[in-house]
Structure formats: structure tokens, C-alpha cells
Amino acid sequence: MNNVTQEKKILVMGYEVVIGFETHAQLSTQSKIFSRASTAFGAEPNTQACAVDLALPGTLPVMNKGAVERAIQFGLAVGSHIAPKSIFARKNYFYPDLPKGYQISQFEIPVVQGGSVEFFLGDEKKSVRLVRAHLEEDAGKSLHEDFVGQTGIDLNRAGTPLLEIVTEPDMRGSSEAVAYAKELHKIVTWIGICDGNMQEGSFRCDANVSVRKPGGPLGTRREIKNLNSFKFMQQAIDYEVRWQIEQIEDGHAIEQATVLFNPDTGETRAMRTKEDAADYRYFPDPDLPPLCISEQWIEDVRGRMTELPRVMSERFVRDYGLPEYDATQLTQSKAMASYFEETAKACRQPKLASNWIMGEVARRLNADNIDIKAAPVSALQLAVLIKRVFDGKLLNNGARQLFDMFWTGSKTIVAGSFEALDQQTEAFIEAEGLRPMNDSGALEAIVDTVIAANAKNVAEFQAGNEKALNALVGQIMKASKGKANPQQVNDLLRSKLS
Ligand code: ADP
Numbered sequence: 001m002n003n004v005t006q007e008k009k010i011l012v013m014g015y016e017v018v019i020g021f022e023t024h025a026q027l028s029t030q031s032k033i034f035s036r037a038s039t040a041f042g043a044e045p046n047t048q049a050c051a052v053d054l055a056l057p058g059t060l061p062v063m064n065k066g067a068v069e070r071a072i073q074f075g076l077a078v079g080s081h082i083a084p085k086s087i088f089a090r091k092n093y094f095y096p097d098l099p100k101g102y103q104i105s106q107f108e109i110p111v112v113q114g115g116s117v118e119f120f121l122g123d124e125k126k127s128v129r130l131v132r133a134h135l136e137e138d139a140g141k142s143l144h145e146d147f148v149g150q151t152g153i154d155l156n157r158a159g160t161p162l163l164e165i166v167t168e169p170d171m172r173g174s175s176e177a178v179a180y181a182k183e184l185h186k187i188v189t190w191i192g193i194c195d196g197n198m199q200e201g202s203f204r205c206d207a208n209v210s211v212r213k214p215g216g217p218l219g220t221r222r223e224i225k226n227l228n229s230f231k232f233m234q235q236a237i238d239y240e241v242r243w244q245i246e247q248i249e250d251g252h253a254i255e256q257a258t259v260l261f262n263p264d265t266g267e268t269r270a271m272r273t274k275e276d277a278a279d280y281r282y283f284p285d286p287d288l289p290p291l292c293i294s295e296q297w298i299e300d301v302r303g304r305m306t307e308l309p310r311v312m313s314e315r316f317v318r319d320y321g322l323p324e325y326d327a328t329q330l331t332q333s334k335a336m337a338s339y340f341e342e343t344a345k346a347c348r349q350p351k352l353a354s355n356w357i358m359g360e361v362a363r364r365l366n367a368d369n370i371d372i373k374a375a376p377v378s379a380l381q382l383a384v385l386i387k388r389v390f391d392g393k394l395l396n397n398g399a400r401q402l403f404d405m406f407w408t409g410s411k412t413i414v415a416g417s418f419e420a421l422d423q424q425t426e427a428f429i430e431a432e433g434l435r436p437m438n439d440s441g442a443l444e445a446i447v448d449t450v451i452a453a454n455a456k457n458v459a460e461f462q463a464g465n466e467k468a469l470n471a472l473v474g475q476i477m478k479a480s481k482g483k484a485n486p487q488q489v490n491d492l493l494r495s496k497l498s
């Protein structure tokens with residue numbers, strides 16, 4: 001039963017969507033994959049292309065060790081097999097920005113094999129299997145100078161190291177595809193092998209999309225090239241899916257093709273019919289020996305790697321007792337994770353810290369469109385508020401008011417130790433009249449007055465109407481000017497009325 005409803009959920013007009021991704025992550029090396037030229041972005045055209053990149057006769061490629069290390073790091077991060085021996089191949093095609101007439105890539109034996117990327121789609125856990133990740137060089141760029149009606153070639157990008165990461169066709173919708181891409185982006189930036197700058201093309205995705213009737217064989221796919229924003233990715237896939245379904249419903253077969261997404265029209269358009277592997281006449285590159293990676297090298301790289309988001313998330317569950325969902329959210333970036341850890345350690349209330357960060361802090365970050373690194377409220381400051389709430393020295397309401405004042409800068413705090421921050425906060429609480437009502441005698445007096453004045457609510461509650469209690473609590477909170485502890489009020493009322 002459950003399976004049936006789940007399947008229904010992901011069908012679009014009676015079709016199942018199937019998506020596989022090929023992602024090009026530009027590796028963060030200083031120099032190119034087979035030459036010493038710089039990979040820095042944005043230089044004057046052709047100032048960063050050396051003889052190797054220009055494909056001058058007599059030049060030979062030399063493998064960049066840093067690029068290989070980054071491929072190993074990636075493989076370790078996603079649980080892949082690192083091939084002890086992999087092969088570089090020539091992928092032959094003719095294009096003006098490819099002076100050699102072939103691209104050096106890996107074909108039959110890639111350096112990274114298998115593995116998987118795991119993430120949450122809403123609160124559902126997903127796993128997308130990777131087929132492979134291989135090293136290759138980027139091509140140059142054609143610059144269409146419309147004002148002179150000519151096209152120039154810039155070879156600065158030629159030879160830039162890329163890791164092409166290929167998935168199985170495991171994704172079943174545009175939202176899942178985007179969630180995968182975001183997770184992959186998180187992984188490569190987290191481990192530092194790619195700067196992840198999508199505008200500059202450091203992380204570009206090709207989405208292979210097909211549709212089929214549930215249970216049928218895989219449909220013919222069309223490949224949407226070079227998606228360089230998550231927003232366009234979603235739009236492009238949604239458009240493509242609708243287009244394919246319409247074609248099929250109209251009785252047309254889908255032809256395998258490479259398509260481009262036009263953000264201005266929101267449409268995808270065929271660029272060329274897709275080549276098959278055979279068209280590229282792949283063969284092993286005689287200029288490069290096999291890439292050999294020893295166990296020792298892999299272990300060295302493993303030893304130097306930072307804690308991965310997945311591992312960190314598991315640790316948060318284990319050490320802080322957080323739900324898996326919280327742990328995943330808090331490990332979206334290194335900065336977010338360390339903000340959480342600092343808060344949790346200082347206030348010793350990990351779940352409260354998580355609630356605050358995923359709630360109030362995230363809401364503020366979103367509204368101001370800033371990164372957690374730029375948060376105006378420090379982790380320690382937040383910890384002070386949480387600790388006070390937990391100790392009953394501040395009510396949730398009051399904590400939220402102070403948090404807002406700190407965030408907007410209407411109250412500023414001088415950075416210092418937890419104790420120093422706590423003392424300053426104490427002064428603000430005093431000044432703003434936010435001290436909770438701690439005098440139980442005074443509270444009891446209010447409770448008695450409210451009970452006496454609300455015989456009807458009291459009778460209703462005693463007759464079993466729970467809602468009537470809320471009305472009483474509300475009145476007491478009002479009478480205390482919001483300074484009573486709602487939980488304490490609740491307990492007191494119950495004991496008096498039972
Ligand atoms: P090629 O080598 O021709 O590019 P691959 O077999 O390497 O083809 O597949 C490329 C990508 O397309 C992979 O990510 C794969 O998961 C995906 N893919 C393959 N078949 C389909 C399909 N029918 N629908 C959607 N994606 C597919």
C-alpha cells in the first residue's frame with residue numbers, strides 16, 4: 001500500500017521521471033592538469049595558456065599531482081573505490097576551442113569508481129549511486145564578440161583540471177535532482193577540492209532526463225548541458241519533463257539529444273543530436289603513462305582529510321543526542337556546524353541550541369540574505385540566552401526580544417568570555433524589564449485572583465475541558481505582564497484546581 005502511494009506521489013501526468021547527472025567540478029589546483037600555466041579566473045584572454053595548452057608541436061603533458069590528490073579525496077568522501085591503476089584516453093572531436101583536436105579524459109578505467117551521495121529530500125533520506133568520477137582537462141572558450149560580428153578563442157581555460165562525476169539514473173524528479181546537486185556541491189567545497197563558484201563555471205551540471213510509464217523500460221534521454229544555478233536546474237528539468245511528456249502524448253518519439261536551457265524564455269532547446277561514445281574514437285593516450293595510486297598514498301590522503309559532513313552529522317547524533325534531521329541541517333556548511341558546536345558546548349543544551357539555530361538564526365540569515373559567518377549574534381551570545389532560558393533566568397519571549405536587539409544592533413555587546421557576555425546580558429535584562437517573575441508568593445496571588453474572577457473557566461476545566469485552562473493561563477500571563485513562567489503557571493493552576 002505504502003509503495004503505491006509513494007509511487008503516485010512522484011508521477012508527473014502518469015509518467016515517471018528518470019534523471020542522471022554528470023557534474024564537472026573544477027579542481028582547485030593553482031596550475032593546470034597537464035601544464036604549469038595558472039588556473040586563476042578572469043585574466044586577459046590567452047595570457048594563461050602555455051605551449052602545452054596551445055597544443056604546440058613537441059609539447060608533452062605532465063600529470064599534476066594535486067589534481068590526482070583531489071580526485072582521491074573526493075573518492076574517499078563518497079565511499080568509492082580508488083583505482084590503483086587508471087588510464088587517460090583521448091576523446092577526439094573537432095572544435096575551435098580545442099587546439100589538440102582531442103580532450104584528454106579517462107574512459108574505460110576511471111580513477112574513482114562507485115560510491116554514493118546521501119541527502120535528505122524534505123525529511124526523506126535519499127541515496128544516489130555514483131558510477132564513476134574521472135579526471136579530464138577543460139577546453140578553451142569561444143568568445144562571441146557580437147559588436148564586431150566575430151568570435152574569438154580564449155585558451156586560458158584550456159587544460160584546467162576537472163573531475164567529472166557521473167551518477168546512475170537514480171533520481172526521480174527535479175527536486176531530488178536539485179537536492180543531489182546541492183549535496184554534491186556541499187561535499188566538494190567542504191573538502192576543499194573545488195571552490196564551487198557556479199557563476200564562474202567551477203561547478204556545472206548536465207542533467208540527463210527521460211520519462212517513462214511506471215514499470216516500463218528506461219525512456220530515451222535528453223541531456224541538458226551546463227546548468228550553473230540551482231534555480232535554473234529546477235526550471236530546466238521541469239520544462240524538459242513537460243516537453244517530453246507532451247511529445248510522447250502527441251505520438252512523437254523522443255530523440256536522444258543535447259539541449260541547452262535558455263533562462264530568458266525558460267525553455268530547453270536541442271543544440272545537437274547526441275554523439276555516441278563511438279563517435280569520439282576514444283583510445284589510450286600514448287603520451288601519458290597509466291595513473292598509479294598506491295595504498296600508501298590513499299592512506300596519507302585519508303589521514304589529512306577533514307571530518308566529512310556525513311561523519312560529522314553522525315557524530316552530532318551520537319555525542320549531542322540530536323535527531324538525524326537536525327544533524328543534517330546543521331552540517332550544511334562548516335561554518336554552520338562550528339557555530340552550532342560552539343553554542344552547544346557553551347550552553348550545554350545541544351537540542352535547544354539546534355532549535356534556535358535552525359529556527360530563529362536561520363530565519364534571520366535568510367531574511368538578511370547573509371552567511372552564518374556574518375551573523376551579528378555570536379555563538380557565545382546565543383549560548384548565554386539559551387542557558388538563561390534553561391535555568392529559568394529568562395523566558396523564551398524575553399530571549400527572543402534580546403536576540404532581536406543583538407541582531408539588529410539596537411543593543412550591542414562587547415565580545416568576551418561567556419561570563420562577561422552573561423553579565424552584560426544581565427544588565428540588559430534589568431534595563432528592559434525582562435526578568436522573569438521569580439517571587440512565587442506574588443505569582444500565587446495573581447493565580448488566586450484569576451481563579452476567583454473566572455469561575456466559568458474553572459468549572460469548564462474541572463469538567464474536563466483542557467482548553468479552558470489555556471484561557472486561565474493567558475489571563476495570568478497578562479496580569480504578570482508576560483514575566484511569569486508559562487510552565488510554572490500551568491503547574492500551579494493544575495495543582496490548585498485538581
Ligand atoms: P554517455 O556515455 O553516452 O554519456 P552514460 O551511460 O555515461 O552515457 O550516461 C550518462 C548519464 O546519463 C549518466 O548520469 C546516466 O545515469 C544517465 N542516464 C543514462 N540513461 C538514462 C535515461 N534513460 N534517463 C535518464 N538518465 C540516463
Ligand code: MG
Pocket residue numbers: 022
Ligand atoms: Mg558520459
